Amino acid sequence: MSHGASGLPKLHLNGDRFVDTSGRTVLLRGVNLGGDSKMPWPDGNTRHPADFSQYRQVSFIDRPFPLAEAEEHFGRLRHWGFNCLRLLTTWEAIEHAGPGQHDEAYLDYYAKLCELAGEYGFYVYVDFHQDVWSRMTGGDGAPGWTLPCMGMDIARLDACDAAFTMQARLDYGDPRPRQPEKYPQMSWFTNYSRPANGIAWTLFFGGRDFAPQFRVEGQNIQDYLQSHFIGSQVALAKRIAHLPHVLGFDLLNEPSRGWIGRHISRRPLGQNGDQAMPGIAWSPLDALRVVAGQSMSLPLMGVSKRKLGIALVGERQVNPQALCLWLQGYDDPFAAAGAYELDDKGSVRSVRDDFFSKVGDRSVDYTHDYLKPFQCRAAAALHEINPDWFMFLEAEPMNPDHAGFFASGLPAHAVNAGHWYDVTTLLLKRFLHPVGFNLVRGKLLLGEKQRRADYRRDLDDLAKPASAAGVPTLVGEFGIPYDLQGGKAYQRFSAAGLASSHTGRVWRQHEQALGLMYDAMDELGLSCTQWNYTASNRNDLRVGDGWNQEDLSIFSRDQYTDHGGPDSGGRAVHGFVRPYARFIQGRLQKMSFDRKRNQFELIFLADTTIPQPTELFVPNRYFPGGVVIEAEGLTVEQDNTQQLMRLWAMGSGERRVRLFPAK
16 A cells, blocks of 8 residues: 555545545545745734835745644644645745746745644645735735736725725724724625736736737737746746645636736626625726726616525726826727727717627637636646646536536546535625525525535535546535634633633534535435634734634634633634544445534445445544444444554445444
């Protein structure tokens, strides 16, 4: 049996399964590490004001935590039963100093972190993270120098409404924990529809088609940006290629199409089959006119509980100062390519409404014409370094066509790494139970059984097309906000005292939500990495994960109890720590955990040609008085110290394992 220095068996793909070198089916259950890795260390978090003027002089060393803290954090995650980490990095972390200038000290740090993760028993896959392009445009990902490279003035991004940033909107002298009139909760994602994100991703994916005249250092802007992005991936890949527990790369987190495939004059108002989202309903033409220096009044969309969806709620004046985003010497590259023309008064003289949806006589398809060729290009560069690496792929999150995405044109060793969230809970920061509703599907959910079925349906929609194409699924992100209802759980925790339990009434809603999510994962036999573990998290509603007031971390130092046990710092631990099969001596048929009775069941088709046993993670918290085991046809070995159970099949065929608490 092949083991690396980490002691973990090397994995490969067999159809839609992860398998180890002995042939066992492998389930990967892990966490994203970590939410604050999007931001520079030590004071780059959005809890601090910033004007981004020093974007070249930043460092991401010690994100997600200093190496000296690895024993604490990795030990805790191992105790909770995780066996996989989606380890975040960003293009900015590697190439912030300028084009081709890689931060060698950061690469050393990240490589050492990967090495230590293996020593604690974790498989790792690298996540090249981004949200709405960059920190300067309200998210994270790309280095600051990419924006002036495209002609955008960083100092005017927020002022002309090309982006919506917490650092520019928040009054940092205001003692209130939240300022909804300035920066509403979960509003960062509205940057997807704003001008800066649209310009950047359209040029990144489609510069050759939509701005053929735009060249930087002799290259079209598309090739220039992509070559530097992939060059940063390659620089990191060379540092970790020797580590057998590194599974591969998530090539690009939540890719955005910009405006590719959109009609230039159409606003997304939920009509004619288009998808409306909360926030300003921009057309590409609106956005380009605004950054050219016009002030406009645009439709505003919001969540309507009455209509169970997104509806028009008013209007919003944008760019009231009529500022121009373009730097001196730069013009709108799409106007230069013939997308539209304005007269001397700023009115539209002419417009090609199909500019972003047609190239010549060809109707464009963002996924097949732009996203997948980029993914294949990046994968080819990484496979030159390690041909065995898995390529974790994500379709566009806003308009996922999973069936079309996995039909053809995938790089070798592809894995479906799509994301799934309960959008209603995420946006409203309310877990509506037992009566809730699905904001995306626009329907009521009555009771726990219907909520579980709804989750299962969503996840099946994500995984089934990949499985049909022989591609395994690892759900790259899912999770819940912990600041539900304005952080009521934090108030309950404080009132109960530091010695209080990490379960019970403090985290009841959170545990219900997470339990239902993992129930659905179990039913479908899915691998997954929960979002997220942030070592610097705080209960403070202004801080959370340190990024745009998100607060989805399963850990916070503010939950660290005085006795410092293995669960110290954990939030709603009972919701995500649960029994599961890590390695299966054959094929998984069924897995379930009854959280109310603490009863676990596993059914699998045993294959005795596989020499290694089934291995279960069996957390002691559910079986404090011991465990009763029903496992006919299996030899059982328990390791309570490691919270593991190993089972050897004495013959091939269906085997059933049931675990109960001893009375």
